[in-house]
Amino acid sequence: MEYIENIMQNRYSCREYKTKKIDDEVIKEIINLTRLTPSSLALEPWKFVVISKNLDKLGEICYNQSQVSNCSHAVVIMARTDLKSTDEYIMNIAKTRLRGRDKFLSMIASKADKKSKDELEGYASLQCYMALANLVNIAYSKGVKSCIIGGFDKEKLTKFLNLGDHLSPCIVVSLGLSDKESPKKIRKSLEDVLIWK
Ligand SMILES: Cc1cc2nc3c(=O)[nH]c(=O)nc-3n(C[C@H](O)[C@H](O)[C@H](O)COP(=O)(O)O)c2cc1C
Structure with missing residues (x-):
């Protein structure tokens, strides 16, 4: 089976992990990709x-x-809420642009500067x-199983991470090892989801 097809057909939400820990280097490789x-x-x-x-x-x-308390590592993907043309973060990105820096900053100004913090968080969360x-797909390709976790208390998680208010927790992923076979995919049919105009 084609590489990407294999991942799409077989990656699944794993809710029972082995106690064996994943090597930190493997986690770094996953994030690096x-x-x-x-x-x-x-x-x-993001962070x-x-x-x-x-x-x-x-x-x-x-x-x-x-599947969170028993995982090997969890990753919290944080959405930036400081997307303002004057923020240090944006200024640093602008510095890396050899051409079009002014245009970039004016685009950010028009897109971000008028948005509320909630709107910025929504934009970053996408x-x-x-x-x-x-x-999750990269993890699967490296033999690491995962479960996406959208069910969390945002206020408590923000407090637990204590990273400042320029970052907001968007989603959690638990990662671990398991020998369990991929369950059969249950999905709508192509006809159900495809509108061809
Ligand atoms: C945004 C999002 C939030 C999710 N939150 C949870 C969660 O809190 N707990 C959980 O066990 N699974 C969670 N899932 C996993 C889904 O239940 C799972 O992807 C879906 O049932 C399809 O199954 P599969 O991933 O095995 O193909 C979440 C998935 C997504 C995309």
Whole structure:
């Protein structure tokens, strides 16, 4: 089977992991590839927080989901909420643009400067979800099983991570090892989802 086809057919949400830990280097490789994800205006408005200790506490924050407390590592994808043309973060990105720096900054000004913090978070979160899809597929390609976790107490998670208010938790992914066979995919048919005009 083609490489990507194999991943799409067989990646699944794993909810029971072995106790064996994943090598930290493998986690780094997964994040290193995930960071190549495309993003609107190439802003890369994310941070990846890897948690390998205190997973019991994280599991509790994720409404006691055992696939979090029993995982090897969890990744919290954080959405940036400081997308303003005057922010240091944007200025640093602008510096890397040899051409079109002024145009870039005026684009950010027109896109971001009038948005509320919630709107900025929503905009950044869309990009984080793209990274999320890549992350779980990359992990699978490296023999690492995963479960996407959208069920968490955002306030408690923000407090637990304590990274400042320019970053907001978007989604959690638990990662671990398992020998379990991929279950049969249950999905709508192509006819159900395809509209061809
Ligand atoms: C945004 C999002 C949030 C999710 N949150 C949870 C969650 O909190 N707990 C969980 O066990 N699975 C969660 N899932 C996994 C879905 O239940 C799962 O992807 C879906 O049932 C399809 O199954 P599959 O991933 O095995 O193909 C989430 C998936 C997505 C995309």
